[in-house]
Amino acid sequence: MNNDLTLAQILISAFALTLGAATPYLYASIGEIFSQRSGVLNLGVEGTMLMGAFVAIFFASDKGLQIDPAIGFLAAMIVGGLMGLLSAVINVTLKAEQGISGIGMTLFGLGMSSLLFKMLADGVITATVFPKLNIRGLSDLPVVGEIFFQQNALVYVAFALVPISVWILNKTTWGLQIRAVGQNPKAADAMGVNVNRVRYSTVILGGVFAGAAGAALSIGLTGVFQENMTAGRGFIAVALVYFGGWSPWRAMLGALLFSAANNLQIWAQILDVRIGNSPIPSNLLGMIPYILTILALVFARQRHSLEPAALTKPFERGEN
Amino acid sequence: AQDGPVRVAIVMPSTITDLSWSQAIYSGLVEVQTEMGGESALEIAYTENMFDVTAAAQALRDYAEDGYDIVIAHGTQYGTSLFELAPDYPETSFAWGTATDTGMEAGLTNIFAYEAAAEEGGYINGVMAGLLTESNVIGVVGPVKAGDALLYINGFIQGVAASNPEATVNVTYADSFSDVAKGTEAAQTHIAAGADVLTGSSQMVVGAIELIQTEGGYWFGTQSDQSAQWPTTVVASQVYDWTAVIEDILAQRASGVNGGVAYNLTLENGGLKFAFGDVVISPELLIAAGEAAKGIEAGEIVVQTELPE
Amino acid sequence: MNPTNILPSGHKRIDHAELMGIVKRFPGVLANDHINFDVKAGEIHALLGENGAGKSTLMKILYGLYKPDEGEIRLNGQPVVFHSPADALTQGIGMIHQHFMLVPTLTVAENVALGMKSGLVMDLKQVKKRLVELSAVYGLKINPDAYVWQLSVGEQQRVEIVKALYRGGALIILDEPTAVLTPQEVKELFVTLRQMREQGHALIFITHKLYEVQTLSDRITVMRDGRSVDTIANNGVEQRTLARMMVGRDVQFQVDRPVVPIGEVKLSVRGLSATNDQDLPALKHISLDVRAGEIMGVAGVSGNGQRELAECIAGLRKATGGEVFLNGKSILGLPVLDRLNAGLSFVPEERNRHGIIGSFSVAENAILQNHGEPAFKRGMLFNFGAIARHTDDLIQRFNVKTPTRETPIKNLSGGNIQKLILARELSRHPAVLIAAQPTRGVDIGATEYIRNILIQQRSEQVAMLLISEDLDEILALSDRVAVLYEGEIVGIVNREDADVEMLGLMMAGVRHSS
Amino acid sequence: MRIQKRISGGDFTAALAPIIAVILALALAGVLLLILGKNPLEAYASMIEGAFGSDTRIFNTISRAVPLMLVAIGICIAFRGGVINIGAEGQLFVGAVSATAFAVAAGENLTPWLLVPLTLLVGFLGGALWGSVPGYLKARFDVNEILSTVMMNEIAIRLVLFLLGGPMIDPKEVAQGTLIHQSAALPEASWLARLSPPSRLHTGIFIAIIAAVIVYILLWRTPLGYRIRAVGQSRAASLYAGISVPTYLTLALILSGGLAGLAGAVEVTGVTHRMVEGFAVGYGFSGIVVALFGRLHPIGAIPSAFLFGALLTGAERMQRDLQVPSATITALQGLVVLFVVSSDVWVRRRAARRASQKVSEPISADSSIQPIISEAK
Ligand SMILES: Nc1ncnc2c1ncn2[C@@H]1O[C@H](COP(=O)(O)OP(=O)(O)OP(=O)(O)O)[C@@H](O)[C@H]1O
Ligand SMILES: Nc1ncnc2c1ncn2[C@@H]1O[C@H](COP(=O)(O)OP(=O)(O)OP(=O)(O)O)[C@@H](O)[C@H]1O
Ligand SMILES: [Mg+2]
Numbered sequence A: 001m002n003n004d005l006t007l008a009q010i011l012i013s014a015f016a017l018t019l020g021a022a023t024p025y026l027y028a029s030i031g032e033i034f035s036q037r038s039g040v041l042n043l044g045v046e047g048t049m050l051m052g053a054f055v056a057i058f059f060a061s062d063k064g065l066q067i068d069p070a071i072g073f074l075a076a077m078i079v080g081g082l083m084g085l086l087s088a089v090i091n092v093t094l095k096a097e098q099g100i101s102g103i104g105m106t107l108f109g110l111g112m113s114s115l116l117f118k119m120l121a122d123g124v125i126t127a128t129v130f131p132k133l134n135i136r137g138l139s140d141l142p143v144v145g146e147i148f149f150q151q152n153a154l155v156y157v158a159f160a161l162v163p164i165s166v167w168i169l170n171k172t173t174w175g176l177q178i179r180a181v182g183q184n185p186k187a188a189d190a191m192g193v194n195v196n197r198v199r200y201s202t203v204i205l206g207g208v209f210a211g212a213a214g215a216a217l218s219i220g221l222t223g224v225f226q227e228n229m230t231a232g233r234g235f236i237a238v239a240l241v242y243f244g245g246w247s248p249w250r251a252m253l254g255a256l257l258f259s260a261a262n263n264l265q266i267w268a269q270i271l272d273v274r275i276g277n278s279p280i281p282s283n284l285l286g287m288i289p290y291i292l293t294i295l296a297l298v299f300a301r302q303r304h305s306l307e308p309a310a311l312t313k314p315f316e317r318g319e320n
Numbered sequence B: 001a002q003d004g005p006v007r008v009a010i011v012m013p014s015t016i017t018d019l020s021w022s023q024a025i026y027s028g029l030v031e032v033q034t035e036m037g038g039e040s041a042l043e044i045a046y047t048e049n050m051f052d053v054t055a056a057a058q059a060l061r062d063y064a065e066d067g068y069d070i071v072i073a074h075g076t077q078y079g080t081s082l083f084e085l086a087p088d089y090p091e092t093s094f095a096w097g098t099a100t101d102t103g104m105e106a107g108l109t110n111i112f113a114y115e116a117a118a119e120e121g122g123y124i125n126g127v128m129a130g131l132l133t134e135s136n137v138i139g140v141v142g143p144v145k146a147g148d149a150l151l152y153i154n155g156f157i158q159g160v161a162a163s164n165p166e167a168t169v170n171v172t173y174a175d176s177f178s179d180v181a182k183g184t185e186a187a188q189t190h191i192a193a194g195a196d197v198l199t200g201s202s203q204m205v206v207g208a209i210e211l212i213q214t215e216g217g218y219w220f221g222t223q224s225d226q227s228a229q230w231p232t233t234v235v236a237s238q239v240y241d242w243t244a245v246i247e248d249i250l251a252q253r254a255s256g257v258n259g260g261v262a263y264n265l266t267l268e269n270g271g272l273k274f275a276f277g278d279v280v281i282s283p284e285l286l287i288a289a290g291e292a293a294k295g296i297e298a299g300e301i302v303v304q305t306e307l308p309e
Numbered sequence C: 001m002n003p004t005n006i007l008p009s010g011h012k013r014i015d016h017a018e019l020m021g022i023v024k025r026f027p028g029v030l031a032n033d034h035i036n037f038d039v040k041a042g043e044i045h046a047l048l049g050e051n052g053a054g055k056s057t058l059m060k061i062l063y064g065l066y067k068p069d070e071g072e073i074r075l076n077g078q079p080v081v082f083h084s085p086a087d088a089l090t091q092g093i094g095m096i097h098q099h100f101m102l103v104p105t106l107t108v109a110e111n112v113a114l115g116m117k118s119g120l121v122m123d124l125k126q127v128k129k130r131l132v133e134l135s136a137v138y139g140l141k142i143n144p145d146a147y148v149w150q151l152s153v154g155e156q157q158r159v160e161i162v163k164a165l166y167r168g169g170a171l172i173i174l175d176e177p178t179a180v181l182t183p184q185e186v187k188e189l190f191v192t193l194r195q196m197r198e199q200g201h202a203l204i205f206i207t208h209k210l211y212e213v214q215t216l217s218d219r220i221t222v223m224r225d226g227r228s229v230d231t232i233a234n235n236g237v238e239q240r241t242l243a244r245m246m247v248g249r250d251v252q253f254q255v256d257r258p259v260v261p262i263g264e265v266k267l268s269v270r271g272l273s274a275t276n277d278q279d280l281p282a283l284k285h286i287s288l289d290v291r292a293g294e295i296m297g298v299a300g301v302s303g304n305g306q307r308e309l310a311e312c313i314a315g316l317r318k319a320t321g322g323e324v325f326l327n328g329k330s331i332l333g334l335p336v337l338d339r340l341n342a343g344l345s346f347v348p349e350e351r352n353r354h355g356i357i358g359s360f361s362v363a364e365n366a367i368l369q370n371h372g373e374p375a376f377k378r379g380m381l382f383n384f385g386a387i388a389r390h391t392d393d394l395i396q397r398f399n400v401k402t403p404t405r406e407t408p409i410k411n412l413s414g415g416n417i418q419k420l421i422l423a424r425e426l427s428r429h430p431a432v433l434i435a436a437q438p439t440r441g442v443d444i445g446a447t448e449y450i451r452n453i454l455i456q457q458r459s460e461q462v463a464m465l466l467i468s469e470d471l472d473e474i475l476a477l478s479d480r481v482a483v484l485y486e487g488e489i490v491g492i493v494n495r496e497d498a499d500v501e502m503l504g505l506m507m508a509g510v511r512h513s514s
Numbered sequence D: 001m002r003i004q005k006r007i008s009g010g011d012f013t014a015a016l017a018p019i020i021a022v023i024l025a026l027a028l029a030g031v032l033l034l035i036l037g038k039n040p041l042e043a044y045a046s047m048i049e050g051a052f053g054s055d056t057r058i059f060n061t062i063s064r065a066v067p068l069m070l071v072a073i074g075i076c077i078a079f080r081g082g083v084i085n086i087g088a089e090g091q092l093f094v095g096a097v098s099a100t101a102f103a104v105a106a107g108e109n110l111t112p113w114l115l116v117p118l119t120l121l122v123g124f125l126g127g128a129l130w131g132s133v134p135g136y137l138k139a140r141f142d143v144n145e146i147l148s149t150v151m152m153n154e155i156a157i158r159l160v161l162f163l164l165g166g167p168m169i170d171p172k173e174v175a176q177g178t179l180i181h182q183s184a185a186l187p188e189a190s191w192l193a194r195l196s197p198p199s200r201l202h203t204g205i206f207i208a209i210i211a212a213v214i215v216y217i218l219l220w221r222t223p224l225g226y227r228i229r230a231v232g233q234s235r236a237a238s239l240y241a242g243i244s245v246p247t248y249l250t251l252a253l254i255l256s257g258g259l260a261g262l263a264g265a266v267e268v269t270g271v272t273h274r275m276v277e278g279f280a281v282g283y284g285f286s287g288i289v290v291a292l293f294g295r296l297h298p299i300g301a302i303p304s305a306f307l308f309g310a311l312l313t314g315a316e317r318m319q320r321d322l323q324v325p326s327a328t329i330t331a332l333q334g335l336v337v338l339f340v341v342s343s344d345v346w347v348r349r350r351a352a353r354r355a356s357q358k359v360s361e362p363i364s365a366d367s368s369i370q371p372i373i374s375e376a377k
């Protein structure tokens, strides 16, 4: 088959699409970085994203409450925060095994979001996605404009969150407490930091961002909701946190790489890339993003300098 | 020949609101039920989201055990389990699709099989799409390269080739029936590759339809009627109308035949229908589609189920 | 406000702090049994007692880390209740913990600022300014911008003190602050502490070293088995008396070193080089030999390569160059297991990290290296009877205090953990024993015991590398002493030729030719 | 040793806590049902009926527990070895697909006595191979296993789709042109015997129970298991003790993956008799939950798998009887997991309280100098 596209055109669109596709991961990963930097592994991102995805579209859709998408985004964050609160109670106060409770949160979020969808939307629910912001002047720039300045508001917010979260973590009082609590909660406690309060705050914030990630998927990317529409993206987002070595910048890089790999494998199908004379099975092309992620980890030699030493360890005062 | 309602149970891999595979048959059942006079005449029970075949097998056996008259296994993957349990319930009729094998060879007499000649509607959709496209690039958002999705896509490609040899059909598979975001991402890429008309199959396409609506292109649907949801974007949907099959199964049972019949939804037998949305289309498009349909029904056009790679 | 009431750290004085009738129970232990204790401004009150006597527990109660089961705390006569360290800090109480409470990945200033009330953005400039002022007043040199992981143990100690002064300077609890310091550092610390006393701080000082109690404290409280034995004023009290109060019997301070024949070279280190955790050169071409029946002491200020030396020989760290021979066999290329089988035993410095598996039982820890030996197996399976006999034997012979052999070892006190490690290492009949800080943080009773065992092993022709920052220990046990400075051996001297001053000079880098 | 005592010593709270947690979760889910306009009591009656209503039902519940049990036993090994294996799902698929490929290729040429064990072995090896990848990557390159096992799941799903749609597709599907992703049927000689038809209960249940006992013995009564647990508890101490940390990390994931693979092989030879799309979906994740229910003890996995198997079959029955959306079941499972995992803290607190009541005498309370010293003098 022939596609009259130049390589340059393909690459430009691939980059542009990559930015949008990376957005849900970016929200979720940044939220997860906050909770992990304080020492809590929240593996329930997936379930929270689903709740966020549904609530956002429910507020935005004319089949739902028919309010603004922006309100939908906000509502998704609030519901995400509530899910975060629940996981904080379970992980921080009740000191549950964090990996397992995350699976519980995922199942719960999957079940509840589907149930709400059944009860409130019955069938398909659609909403107009956040419109592309055509920024005057910038959007028309060749190449750069097409890649960077024809995205929707949720994309810009997500990427703006990267430097903001780096600043919060490194420069603010709260950020200092987060880093300390994740590295050595006993020391932080002995200095009068309320370890559990800090962890509550980050896990709730992680939930807020996971809710935003869900919204980015439903009213940012697809404009619809379907049961289990995250399809494992929450787990990938957690994986990207490890990939990025707990740095928002590097997690962003990971999200972009992963999304780019995925987009390129779609292109490979469209362009009907063949080995010899036979097409490469789509299943095998579909593996590429996952294989690349693993390989990237192997070759990028992990940096552990930011690894929270107390990750997954519940804090109990006086326990040696 | 029995008191009370006929009891039908169905086990399906996705949900009754998936806008595609499961919804198609569930709405067929409900339609037959309405025609027959409601729940007092036909009782429907369903179990949805049975992706796990072992759980599905349990559900099938449970329904048979509970005395349902007809138990429908709405997924090819349920076949092996079905063949295993059917002999234990000779009084129960089972139906299985998409499939052609009623188990006669294996000595089973209480299984109906059904399939849909999805390639036929695919061909017609393809003919229309080929005429509609201005960019001469058409995208196919495929789920998993198998079953009726594959048949549909193969038919679609042939249809486009027939009406517009200039057009390119780009096909992608997402390896998932349900991942709507994957569907959207594939559609985005198709559009970036120049496509102005898209089609696709399974419940993962809803995001793709929504996207092409936003971008101002056209969509062709299959399995269920998708034009109700996106009337200005979905030009036409091939709809699986299972009512005739269901009615015939009921009739067969009433006459004492518990199985052994294989059905195929085709254009000719009216099992494949077309639903149109509110998209204003040129008469020549409709004419071409109608001719193609006639050709297929008359056997003049033979749509291949497999294509060379 | 009365100006004399304000300390140079800016805090109000705590004239009198009292702990009254404190009771604290832990699973299986009555850690504090109706304890009365008090400290006044301008006083250093020493707290003394064996491992597990309940000292840290009592202090953690005063600092708000534990809630007492019974009893109350009074400050300046007023009862107070602490729900968390934050409450204690607000009242002017600071604590320097037995195990440092610092966040290694943060800078000194950030560590100090942690937990302070402040706005959205941390005003680190202000903190640094105050830090510099404080360190000038108290003569504590620190760099506020250094990361804690970059600091030596002594520097970390100073950070702890400045931190306490900054936040809760009126009453400062020091839990075994000298356990990890060099003699020089201890001297400097004492200068600081005396200065603080003059300025009106109240100080509580915990140590296992009797001469420190003797030289520094105004009053002394001795604890035993969770009870307060007595509180006495320090007017020339003898170490012997203190030891008897602590242990309940006479303690022998000098170990007898019988004359033993020196055998052949068992451990030979040739040109060994290695890097530290930060990938900086830590060992530079070290060479030394240890013979059977000989104890080679390795002295040096912490962080000068001792840890790397021990870890390279034991196989916990990769060497970057050189050779190590054990019984004439090159071992640097060998995996740890082969080194163990070649006759190496190692009492590690970080005993809770390397030496034991905390959640495993005492018995499981007793077979940490040799669990695969035929003696402990029946067919492919463990022979639990044999393991139990072996463990009981170690417990009996080394006087390990444990409720049962099935108790998770982390529940034992530090001294008893150390005894079990030693027992295990010696039960494997090593040709070469590396003992790193064998009595650090261990009470005098157990210290005496462990030193006697080491001497006895020497008599049994074990070649021993004794790494210690305690010069008294080095001089008491070693036949020869190697001094490490910045990863190099500045000299190896015979014990007869060495004294504390000379070793101290060498530890500061002054070369000695012997 | 220690664990052995805990089990036989009958710590009732530890055993009861998950059950109480399940009951609480069901109570909360009852509220959900009320909101859906269903009667919770009716719902739970139908759950019990679905899981235990007849002999066949009970046997089917048990057969449902078999793969969960095997996966959970494997998860226990991984967790004890200090690795979090999220990849059981993929390992199970690869195990099942390997076993299928082998059995189909071997055909009826081998006697059942040889074919069955070999097929299961191949399944074990397939899962083990899939587990070895994250194991090796962790040991060699310090690649986080949570990440790599999640990725390996995705790769496995696609690999299986590829194989079932291509190289391994049932020739009949090609002949009929339906091209459904499924393998040819396994030769009957490779099937595990059914114990009580029409129920699907098959001899795999014995395999699972034997596996639990073997793994228990392996972990607590052999030096190999000691090393796996040592590495799981403290890598630093294991290094010190001459235990090869990379080897045993990898081994823990290999064994864990092997058991998941065995679960796949047992399911395919015992229940489905061919690999299909929709084979054993979600068992890998449920298996993790089962392992947790069983307090990460292989013997604990036995009742725990029964309980969870009953929960699954019962809940599905409830879905049918009350016609509630399947999502209700998922939410209910989530609640159960959350309650169980949160109940841990009570168990621990209680254990601590009991310990502080019981003050035991030290073995050697005598603090006088021991003979060994006098000898030295
Ligand atoms: N968090 C805890 N949980 C259980 N038991 C504890 C805990 N902390 C201390 N104990 C026990 O309480 C007793 C007193 O311990 P404490 O730490 O106060 O002793 P110590 O006098 O400081 O000993 P050392 O000289 O070794 O520092 C010991 O038997 C110890 O095992
Ligand atoms: N969870 C626990 N349960 C029971 N006892 C504990 C527990 N944690 C700690 N302990 C006991 O509390 C004591 C006090 O701990 P601490 O941190 O003061 O160490 P330590 O005994 O002084 O060790 P070291 O001498 O190595 O510094 C420990 O020695 C140990 O006996
Ligand atoms: Mg202490």
Ligand SMILES: [Mg+2]
Residues within 6 Å of the ligand: C051, C098, C176, C414, C441, C442
């Ligand atoms: Mg101590």
